[in-house]
Amino acid sequence: MKIFTCIKYVPDTSEAEVKLDSEGTGVDSSRFSFDINDADNYAVEESVLIKEKHDGDVTVVSIGPKNSDVMIRMAMAKGCDRAIRIEDERIAAHDPLMVAKVLAGAIKDQEFDLVFTGCMAEDYGQAATGVALAELLGVSHAAYVKKVEIEDGKVKAHRELEGGLREVVEISLPAVLTIQTGINEPRYAPIRGIRQAQKKELKVMNLDDLGIPEGEVNAEASRIVLEKLYIPVVESKAEIIEGEPEEKAEKLASILVKGGLV
Amino acid sequence: MGNVLVLAEHRQGELRDISIEMLALAPSVAEALGGEVMVLLLGSEVGPMAEKIAGHGVKVLVVDDPLFADYNSDKYQKVLSALIDDYKPKLVMMGQTAQGVDLAPALAVEKGLPFVPDIIGLEVEGGVIKATRQLYSGKVNAQVALKEADTGLVTVREAAFEAPDPSTAGAVEKIDSPLKEDLDYRKFVEYIEAEIGDVDITQSEILVGIGRGLKEDKNLPVAEALAEVIKADLCGSRAACDAGWLPDDRQVGTSGKTVQPKLYICMGISGAFQHIAGIKGAKTIVAINKDPNAPIFAEADYAIIDDLHKIVPQLTEKLKELKG
Amino acid sequence: MMRGMKMTTENQTFAEKFDLLGCIQCGRCTGGCPVTVRTNLNVRRFVYDAYDEGLLEELARVTDIWDCTACHTCAVRCPKGLKPLEVLIGLRSLVVESGKTQPTVRDALESTFMEGNPWDKPRATRNDWMEGLDVRIAEPDQKVENLFFVCCTIAYDPRVQVTARNMVRLLKKAGVDYAFLGTDETCCGSEIFTLGEDGLFEMLIEDNTELLNEYRADRIVALSPHCFTTFNTHYPDLNKPVIHYTQLLAELLEQGKLVFEKGLHKKIVYHDPCYLGKQSGVFEEPRRVLQAIEGVELVEFNRNRERSLCCEGGGGKMWVESESKIERLAETRIKDAHALGADIVAAACPFCVLTLDDALKAEGFEEEMQVAEIMEILGELEEMQDNSSSAQEVED
Ligand SMILES: Cc1cc2nc3c(=O)[nH]c(=O)nc-3n(C[C@H](O)[C@H](O)[C@H](O)COP(=O)(O)OP(=O)(O)OC[C@H]3O[C@@H](n4cnc5c(N)ncnc54)[C@H](O)[C@@H]3O)c2cc1C
Ligand code: SF4
Ligand code: SF4
Numbered sequence: 009m010k011i012f013t014c015i016k017y018v019p020d021t022s023e024a025e026v027k028l029d030s031e032g033t034g035v036d037s038s039r040f041s042f043d044i045n046d047a048d049n050y051a052v053e054e055s056v057l058i059k060e061k062h063d064g065d066v067t068v069v070s071i072g073p074k075n076s077d078v079m080i081r082m083a084m085a086k087g088c089d090r091a092i093r094i095e096d097e098r099i100a101a102h103d104p105l106m107v108a109k110v111l112a113g114a115i116k117d118q119e120f121d122l123v124f125t126g127c128m129a130e131d132y133g134q135a136a137t138g139v140a141l142a143e144l145l146g147v148s149h150a151a152y153v154k155k156v157e158i159e160d161g162k163v164k165a166h167r168e169l170e171g172g173l174r175e176v177v178e179i180s181l182p183a184v185l186t187i188q189t190g191i192n193e194p195r196y197a198p199i200r201g202i203r204q205a206q207k208k209e210l211k212v213m214n215l216d217d218l219g220i221p222e223g224e225v226n227a228e229a230s231r232i233v234l235e236k237l238y239i240p241v242v243e244s245k246a247e248i249i250e251g252e253p254e255e256k257a258e259k260l261a262s263i264l265v266k267g268g269l270v
Numbered sequence: 271m272g273n274v275l276v277l278a279e280h281r282q283g284e285l286r287d288i289s290i291e292m293l294a295l296a297p298s299v300a301e302a303l304g305g306e307v308m309v310l311l312l313g314s315e316v317g318p319m320a321e322k323i324a325g326h327g328v329k330v331l332v333v334d335d336p337l338f339a340d341y342n343s344d345k346y347q348k349v350l351s352a353l354i355d356d357y358k359p360k361l362v363m364m365g366q367t368a369q370g371v372d373l374a375p376a377l378a379v380e381k382g383l384p385f386v387p388d389i390i391g392l393e394v395e396g397g398v399i400k401a402t403r404q405l406y407s408g409k410v411n412a413q414v415a416l417k418e419a420d421t422g423l424v425t426v427r428e429a430a431f432e433a434p435d436p437s438t439a440g441a442v443e444k445i446d447s448p449l450k451e452d453l454d455y456r457k458f459v460e461y462i463e464a465e466i467g468d469v470d471i472t473q474s475e476i477l478v479g480i481g482r483g484l485k486e487d488k489n490l491p492v493a494e495a496l497a498e499v500i501k502a503d504l505c506g507s508r509a510a511c512d513a514g515w516l517p518d519d520r521q522v523g524t525s526g527k528t529v530q531p532k533l534y535i536c537m538g539i540s541g542a543f544q545h546i547a548g549i550k551g552a553k554t555i556v557a558i559n560k561d562p563n564a565p566i567f568a569e570a571d572y573a574i575i576d577d578l579h580k581i582v583p584q585l586t587e588k589l590k591e592l593k594g
Numbered sequence: 595m596m597r598g599m600k601m602t603t604e605n606q607t608f609a610e611k612f613d614l615l616g617c618i619q620c621g622r623c624t625g626g627c628p629v630t631v632r633t634n635l636n637v638r639r640f641v642y643d644a645y646d647e648g649l650l651e652e653l654a655r656v657t658d659i660w661d662c663t664a665c666h667t668c669a670v671r672c673p674k675g676l677k678p679l680e681v682l683i684g685l686r687s688l689v690v691e692s693g694k695t696q697p698t699v700r701d702a703l704e705s706t707f708m709e710g711n712p713w714d715k716p717r718a719t720r721n722d723w724m725e726g727l728d729v730r731i732a733e734p735d736q737k738v739e740n741l742f743f744v745c746c747t748i749a750y751d752p753r754v755q756v757t758a759r760n761m762v763r764l765l766k767k768a769g770v771d772y773a774f775l776g777t778d779e780t781c782c783g784s785e786i787f788t789l790g791e792d793g794l795f796e797m798l799i800e801d802n803t804e805l806l807n808e809y810r811a812d813r814i815v816a817l818s819p820h821c822f823t824t825f826n827t828h829y830p831d832l833n834k835p836v837i838h839y840t841q842l843l844a845e846l847l848e849q850g851k852l853v854f855e856k857g858l859h860k861k862i863v864y865h866d867p868c869y870l871g872k873q874s875g876v877f878e879e880p881r882r883v884l885q886a887i888e889g890v891e892l893v894e895f896n897r898n899r900e901r902s903l904c905c906e907g908g909g910g911k912m913w914v915e916s917e918s919k920i921e922r923l924a925e926t927r928i929k930d931a932h933a934l935g936a937d938i939v940a941a942a943c944p945f946c947v948l949t950l951d952d953a954l955k956a957e958g959f960e961e962e963m964q965v966a967e968i969m970e971i972l973g974e975l976e977e978m979q980d981n982s983s984s985a986q987e988v989e990d
Contacts, residue, residue, distance in 0.1 A: 509956065524702075
């Protein structure tokens with residue numbers, strides 16, 4: 009079983025205040041911590057579980073800066089065998105289709121049975137890269153996968169639908185699965201393991217190494233334009249609901265219902 | 271002509287809300303593009319559904335064929351691809367749903383379409399289609415323009431738009447299926463319903479959190495009644511789990527679970543750092559606490575400073591009324 | 595340092611590493627272990643069973659090993675000088691090395707590796723507690739007498755940040771030559787060690803030693819007893835002494851640099867943190883500080899000093915919950931304090947403050963009693979002064 013697992017290094021913005029950088033086209037990430045994208049972490053674990061069960065090997069593919077090597081080493085400490093990190097400023101990173109093209113460029117000429125991606129990246133939240141990648145590789149796919157069962161050349165993927173419902177689909181290998189969080193319990197990568205993983209191969213490549221013409225994946229090639237970023241105006245943090253108890257209850261109930269929260 | 275093609279979504283015989291929600295957006299875009307809205311419905315014996323959609327004053331194209339009884343990405347993609355060639359819509363819209371994310375990116379690649387996923391706003395400015403989407407879980411908005419193309423594709427976030435009320439009757443037009451035989455790359459096997467009684471709070475959409483402020487286990491029904499009305503699961507602070515009001519696997523926080531519900535309503539929880547750490551993934555937080563200085567209020571989106579016993583039972587009643 | 599404390603080499607057997615052959619099975623360790631009243635942990639039994647290498651994996655699966663709070667009572671009591679708790683930590687290491695830790699432990703360890711603190715907070719925000727205060731930040735080439743090491747919990751947990759904030763105010767007032775580390779300050783590894791992540795602990799020791807040795811400071815002052823004890827027992831290559839802040843305060847009092855002009859008419863009971871008392875022998879300085887406040891009536895727990903009852907905050911217990919529903923030790927402690935009629939339970943450790951404060955609420959004593967860090971009490975005195983007189987010394 010030859011597996012490729014695509015992972016991304018993302019900032020944790022859950023608690024932090026997000027500010028735009030001076031150009032207004034990116035965010036100021038100086039106060040964020042960075043880590044593997046949550047769903048990708050589950051994808052790594054799932055690929056290692058499958059490797060352990062069915063034999064095989066796992067190649068990690070990531071597009072990102074040198075800083076992200078630590079995340080890649082962690083994935084290798086957990087059991088992934090080698091890694092390719094693609095670093096190239098020319099890639100239109102805001103467009104999932106361009107990102108998918110680069111990933112496809114790294115994978116397509118190699119033998120593979122399964123490709124895993126996280127189902128969505130926490131930073132851009134597009135949930136599109138994995139499925140686009142499948143199309144580019146010309147193989148079947150399933151998105152939002154919550155359980156994987158492999159049997160004679162086929163995979164049964166349990167897809168998470170809305171409201172707790174799951175859809176089970178059967179596809180033949182090779183295939184791309186986009187992994188949903190909660191599919192497993194990601195293991196811890198002990199520091200000794202991370203040190204040992206220094207011995208595993210981590211290839212750093214750019215578009216030229218991959219033989220991908222710049223003009224296929226840069227901002228020109230992208231069919232969308234990221235025109236501007238802005239911080240949405242949000243009402244001051246907590247809206248305090250005032251009045252007599254009954255009024256308060258009534259106001260809250262209507263906020264919840266009208267806001268589509270319940 | 272700049273028509274907008276909207277893909278309707280249904281499952282297990284039910285039209286999904288997103289199908290109508292998109293109609294809050296599609297007509298104005300179609301108008302700006304100088305075209306009309308066409309809704310595509312793929313399914314088997316979906317006549318009544320087609321009528322329902324048409325009741326919103328739009329034209330519905332129906333492919334009624336047993337091959338489309340259940341959603342299948344391969345078959346949907348084939349049909350959409352063929353219909354884009356036939357109808358040349360300026361824009362295709364579908365939901366950013368478990369179905370849409372499984373379909374749209376592949377379609378965009380196949381047809382080379384400008385594609386923006388998960389949009390929360392859409393405008394046409396000087397003939398250019400511009401979408402608004404969120405980055406960093408809503409902390410930053412982005413305006414993304416689709417470059418000039420015969421057809422563009424967007425997926426629309428669920429519940430981002432209020433479904434319009436039915437208006438005039440539109441037309442339902444049956445069309446031939448561009449798909450003549452079944453495809454078998456991907457087979458639908460079955461649906462599995464969520465197991466009942468086996469609650470995993472890390473996966474809950476709505477959570478009601480209780481803390482020490484609930485005081486005694488005989489007060490538990492106060493929270494349970496609210497949870498029942500809004501279909502929430504119960505969770506709690508360590509104090510609540512320690513007290514045995516809830517099983518340990520319902521504890522939220524550093525030594526419990528990290529949860530990410532769309533809505534978290536907590537009562538009688540002070541908001542200790544160890545608890546807060548577990549709810550940072552919650553989208554909307556409502557806090558009910560009688561202490562105006564409780565740190566939970568720094569995290570909350572909506573705050574009620576009062577005795578939970580005065581508020582929660584009434585809240586439950588009001589919600590019951592409003593939800594009918 | 596002490597036996598069994600030095601870093602072991604990979605090829606030592608478990609029995610050699612922890613000197614298991616030295617054990618005479620007297621049972622004093624289990625006899626003194628405070629958590630036996632609420633969990634099944636029998637540390638003597640583990641010392642015995644771990645001798646059989648074949649049993650180790652099985653022992654590592656017993657959840658009891660996570661009940662140990664690393665209070666060190668067993669080590670203090672062992673007549674053979676063993677550190678029975680380290681056998682439990684050794685077993686935890688087997689779990690950690692396998693990668694199959696509880697998610698809460700995994701997250702704390704990963705955060706420490708990536709961001710230098712176990713609280714899943716960005717390194718960049720480590721000094722946010724300083725907001726609104728004018729704090730002197732250390733520069734490697736500038737000489738300073740007292741270099742402060744804050745502690746991850748004090749830096750990030752709003753409940754105990756007051757410890758550091760009040761310290762800054764006090765230092766300025768007393769005219770002490772001080773500096774704090776910047777955001778480079780990295781977890782001391784106290785809890786990383788007790789959670790069994792040896793590799794990460796070694797890395798922290800190396801990194802911190804290198805960082806701290808760079809500064810031209812006379813000594814390091816740790817705000818948390820956990821950092822204090824960890825530096826003193828596990829950092830052989832540190833080039834400067836490390837003291838706890840209560841020692842500095844006692845010194846300032848003696849030199850007359852610190853005077854509390856205002857009094858506090860309260861009955862205070864001091865809780866000896868395990869890491870300050872039992873493990874490092876600092877018993878009197880905190881008491882001296884409290885006694886220096888006019889009006890304070892200092893009372894003692896029956897179990898005080900070496901016999902102080904553990905609050906269950908250490909040993910990585912911030913991330914691992916015991917299954918037991920029996921009263922927490924912190925609750926016992928609070929009840930004892932209540933029985934003594936104390937107004938304030940004073941502690942000098944962030945973990946003690948958190949666990950005791952929680953227990954106070956569980957017992958419903960919020961109205962009658964208060965749990966406070968010593969720095970919190972001193973800060974209140976300060977505020978009283980600020981309010982009562984207009985002509986206070988000018989801050990620098
Ligand atoms: C090692 C360790 C690990 C921990 N891990 C976790 C963890 O994983 N998860 C966790 O939650 N905690 C954890 N804690 C505990 C945490 O520090 C807090 O003590 C705990 O979260 C407090 O729970 P609470 O908010 O329910 O109770 P309290 O802090 O006691 O708060 C009760 C609140 O209820 C309010 N209240 C009281 N009566 C009413 C009323 N009638 N109406 C409205 N409001 C009312 C009060 O104003 C108060 O704010 C941990 C602590 C330690 C020391
Ligand atoms: S360190 Fe304390 S809790 Fe742990 S075994 Fe020893 S006595 Fe028991
Ligand atoms: S106290 Fe020391 S000698 Fe006695 S049983 Fe425990 S470990 Fe063995």
